[in-house]
Amino acid sequence: MATETPLKGFIGESIKRKEDDRFIQGKGNYVDDIVLPGMLHMSILRSPFAHARIKSIKADAAQAVPGVVAVVTGDLLAQHKLAWMPTLSGDTQAVLATDKVRFQGQEVACVIATDPYVARDAAQLIEVDYDVLPAVVDPYQALEPGAPLVRDEKEGQSSNHIYHWEAGDKAKTEQAFARAERVVSLETFYPRCHPSPVETCGIVADISPVTGNATIYMTSQAPHAHRTLFAIVAGLPEEKIRILSPDIGGGFGNKVPIYPGYVVATAASLLLGKPVKWVEDRSENLISTGFARDYHMKGELAVTNDGRMLGLRVKMLSDNGAFYADAQPSKFRAGLFHIVTGSYDIPAAHVETDGAYTNKAPGGVAYRCSFRVTEASYLIERLVETAAIDLKMDPAELRSKNFIRPEQFPYTSATGFDYDSGQYEKALRLALEKAGYDELRKEQAEKRKRGELMGIGLASFTEVVGAGPGKHFDIAGLRMFDSAELRVHPTGKAILKLGVKSQGQGHETTFAQIVTEELGIPAVDVMVQEGDTDNTPYGLGTYASRSTPVGGAATAMVSRKLRDKAKKIAAHLLEASEADIDFDHGKFFVQGAPSKSKTIQEIAFAAYTNLPDGMEAGLEGVTYYDPPNFTYPFGTYLVVVDIDRGTGQAKVRRMIAVDDCGVRINPMIVEGQIHGGLAEGFGIAFMQLITFDEEGNCLGSNFTDYLLPTSWETPNFETYETVTPSPHHPIGAKGIGESATVGSPAAFVNAVIDAVAHLGIKNIDMPVTSDKIWSALHEVGAAE
Amino acid sequence: MGRSISLTVNGEMVTADVEPRLLLVHFIRERLRLTGTHIGCDTSHCGACIVLLDGVPVKSCAVLAVQADGRQLTSVEALAAGGKLHPIQAAFKQEHGLQCGFCTPGMMMSSFALLADNPDPDEEEIRWALSGNICRCTGYVNIVKAVRAASAQMKLSAAVPIPVGAGS
Known part of the structure; x- marks a missing residue:
């Protein structure tokens, strides 16, 4: 029987994942799996009210429970100047409340005990006397005069207004609207949702009272940045802090911020001299850690009667909750929302955003998204659908008419983005062809005659990912570069150390493959190390689809550095001039004499044993890569739904996804990323909702109320690709982790609207649930 | 306060004193140190904690350790046998x-x-x-x-x- 040659892992090869063996055997190592000798457990008492003044906190009864070691309150933290901490958006956030609570679920006190059950019991015995205040949960109401003031402790803060931010050219946009034959408008709300990785957030903080060394195991998507922030917030010397981010059970943006629980556990370990573990339960995760979206948007598109787009005007109100804690580059108050012109050549655009405090949990994380790109993509793609309805044009034709054409790249958008490459028409055509678009439209027309509701939804999204460039983009002042350190051992095996951190994306495989491509070392021989700040070079972490665009570029560049040195060694070994040495798939050979060659493994050995005179020993290097630009993945998604007039239920019949993320390193992993993103987009479109009642009670605090898609509801996905490399990325890759979550919600909603638009229904806000669809149908007399 | 339970865990007999309120998932993870079984939601929705009790899948965050007394428990750690993946x-x-x-x-x-x-x-x-x-x-x-x-x-x-x- 012939045996297959095992794949080495060159770019484009779908090798199986190196990380899987431990996961399928239950040998992953997540934060909650870590147990240290003498470890204590922490439980947090949280506010039951959305807004209340704290009159007193009595902890005697809790303190008296056998096994309780300490009760930590805001007052105690205040003595150490730790009651408040900075947020990633330059605001402050209470670690433990001292004056009042500002959202339901806010951290009020912590119990540290020898046993987690005891800690939890004791937390319930803490008596907090609250003076309940009126809560404000709507950002429009929050900005009205006389609204309850959320941040009364902030000097100079006399209203709930946080910021005003603009992008684009206002005057030019006004002129475009003045010229327009028609203005299409859409007012829509992208509701609050939550990333909800299956693993919640947690920490084991271990500060040695003898050495002062702080070893912190935490669910961190950005361990290096977190180390620096810990140094700044807690005043710990940075060289003594080691952040270890072990296996992470999904992140999706939820594990980017620093949460109060991390700070208290660390402070408690410092004060008590023992390791302290805190792992949130699911409700804590949903009510207090980084939510996403919560954007009220009004978009207007200036068009000609034949569908040419002339200008785009957007006004938004962002609900930021009680503390402004968006995780985003500091100069960009609305993140990268101004990518809102999307895939279209719109000559003028202007975006205005305001942010408001409300009595809701803080956050605004980029949930599987590059800083508010999801909201932008949703708005423009819904707006194009609305325009197609108003203009009575086919939505595919309208898109096609306005796409940025391939020859226009590099393309500078009206809001200042420099798009690197794209073939939007090609992706659209492929989606239409694979779906059998014309046939579907015919079927729809026939069904409509019979009164049946069927819809076809499109979204031709463009994302902007891979931040830096560091000149403009930072997190808490830290420039958004990333890094790779590569050491090739004498036997030709290697270790690659990265500043990014996988949460399931398969870095141990994908990044090894970049080394395989550049140096020829088989991926199986390249160990990838991440998530240990003592043993990896500084980097900004994994979010905003930046690992491959930035960390991947760093990996390629450091491999090339080593290749240059390897060439010199090859020349020495082959007794040839360096200029005459060629490299191909792991072999260095003399030009025109391919039989005279040395493998990378032979050269690695020579790097430690037989060097040219004067050359430094070893084969290793480090690269810090600051990207010259973002990358711009794109694609077209097409969804077919059937709607039941009796129940309002929308059933997704088909979901066709064409993605272009440039060069695909491991196509199997890329496809897996797309599947996951599509399922999350489906969940956001149809079910995932965090909402609040008038008193600020969170209605989405567990998986009974906050619905996530299971295998039963989730449709099957049909995936296709086009490949348009990024011209500035060393291997032409663009990043893929988030495209599907960014692009798909609009396709799902557009499909629903396409099914009912002829009845006069032009918008239903997400989540597009059966009851909302039925109510909309009922209102126009079309429900059964 | 403790109750003695005996059960078979991945083929081996285990006897332990447990508090009546101890969840089976905590018994598996903290007492037996079988950390392949995970906790994701506390409300029996996510299934990260599923193990087999007498061959039937149960959400071990919704079962008390004392309920496993006298039964056969199988966790992910037992899937591979003899150095071979299932x-x-x-x-x-x-x-x-x-x-x-x-x-x-x-x-x-x-x-x-x-x-x-x-x-x-x-x-x-x-x-x-x-x-x-x-x-x-x-x-x-x-x-x-x-x-x-x-x-x-x-x-x-x-x-x-x-x-x-x-x-x-």
């Missing part, structure tokens, strides 16, 4: 049916129970059987593929050993 494990890797790995043990235990009951499930039956397990990474497409591949493989090699303590 076909379900091999198929999850082969079909890229996992990403972060956190839901994976629970998914595989549910899949195991399904295939024991129905050796040749179609896509709809697989999706229904796994609807008590939440995965946030894969979109389920490759998990379904993995279960189908495991089913095919198990039919081919009828001699696949059943994990110890998996019941009949």
Whole structure:
């Protein structure tokens, strides 16, 4: 029987994942799996009210429970100047409340005990006397005069207004609207949702009272940045802090911020001299850690009667909750929302955003998204659908008419983005062809005659990912570069150390493959190390689809550095001039004499044993890569739904996804990323909702109320690709982790609207649930 | 205050004193240090904590340790036998049916129970059987593929050993 040659892992090869063996055997190592000798457990008492003044906190009864070691309150933290901490958006956030609570679920006190059950019991015995205040949960109401003031402790803060931010050219946009034959408008709300990785957030903080060394195991998507922030917030010397981010059970943006629980556990370990573990339960995760979206948007598109787009005007109100804690580059108050012109050549655009405090949990994380790109993509793609309805044009034709054409790249958008490459028409055509678009439209027309509701939804999204460039983009002042350190051992095996951190994306495989491509070392021989700040070079972490665009570029560049040195060694070994040495798939050979060659493994050995005179020993290097630009993945998604007039239920019949993320390193992993993103987009479109009642009670605090898609509801996905490399990325890759979550919600909603638009229904806000669809149908007399 | 319980865990007899309120998942993770079984939601929705009790999948965050007294418990750690992956494990890797790995043990235990009951499930039956397990990474497409591949493989090699303590 012939045996297959095992794949080495060159770019484009779908090798199986190196990380899987431990996961399928239950040998992953997540934060909650870590147990240290003498470890204590922490439980947090949280506010039951959305807004209340704290009159007193009595902890005697809790303190008296056998096994309780300490009760930590805001007052105690205040003595150490730790009651408040900075947020990633330059605001402050209470670690433990001292004056009042500002959202339901806010951290009020912590119990540290020898046993987690005891800690939890004791937390319930803490008596907090609250003076309940009126809560404000709507950002429009929050900005009205006389609204309850959320941040009364902030000097100079006399209203709930946080910021005003603009992008684009206002005057030019006004002129475009003045010229327009028609203005299409859409007012829509992208509701609050939550990333909800299956693993919640947690920490084991271990500060040695003898050495002062702080070893912190935490669910961190950005361990290096977190180390620096810990140094700044807690005043710990940075060289003594080691952040270890072990296996992470999904992140999706939820594990980017620093949460109060991390700070208290660390402070408690410092004060008590023992390791302290805190792992949130699911409700804590949903009510207090980084939510996403919560954007009220009004978009207007200036068009000609034949569908040419002339200008785009957007006004938004962002609900930021009680503390402004968006995780985003500091100069960009609305993140990268101004990518809102999307895939279209719109000559003028202007975006205005305001942010408001409300009595809701803080956050605004980029949930599987590059800083508010999801909201932008949703708005423009819904707006194009609305325009197609108003203009009575086919939505595919309208898109096609306005796409940025391939020859226009590099393309500078009206809001200042420099798009690197794209073939939007090609992706659209492929989606239409694979779906059998014309046939579907015919079927729809026939069904409509019979009164049946069927819809076809499109979204031709463009994302902007891979931040830096560091000149403009930072997190808490830290420039958004990333890094790779590569050491090739004498036997030709290697270790690659990265500043990014996988949460399931398969870095141990994908990044090894970049080394395989550049140096020829088989991926199986390249160990990838991440998530240990003592043993990896500084980097900004994994979010905003930046690992491959930035960390991947760093990996390629450091491999090339080593290749240059390897060439010199090859020349020495082959007794040839360096200029005459060629490299191909792991072999260095003399030009025109391919039989005279040395493998990378032979050269690695020579790097430690037989060097040219004067050359430094070893084969290793480090690269810090600051990207010259973002990358711009794109694609077209097409969804077919059937709607039941009796129940309002929308059933997704088909979901066709064409993605272009440039060069695909491991196509199997890329496809897996797309599947996951599509399922999350489906969940956001149809079910995932965090909402609040008038008193600020969170209605989405567990998986009974906050619905996530299971295998039963989730449709099957049909995936296709086009490949348009990024011209500035060393291997032409663009990043893929988030495209599907960014692009798909609009396709799902557009499909629903396409099914009912002829009845006069032009918008239903997400989540597009059966009851909302039925109510909309009922209102126009079309429900059964 | 403690109650003595005895049960078979992955084929080995275990006796322990437990508080009556101790959850089975905590007993498995903290007392037995079998950390392949995970906790994802506390409300029996996510299925990361699924183990088999007498061969039947249970959400161990919704079972008390004392309820396992006298029973046979199988966790993910018992799937591989004799240094060889179980076909379900091999198929999850082969079909890229996992990403972060956190839901994976629970998914595989549910899949195991399904295939024991129905050796040749179609896509709809697989999706229904796994609807008590939440995965946030894969979109389920490759998990379904993995279960189908495991089913095919198990039919081919009828001699696949059943994990110890998996019941009949």
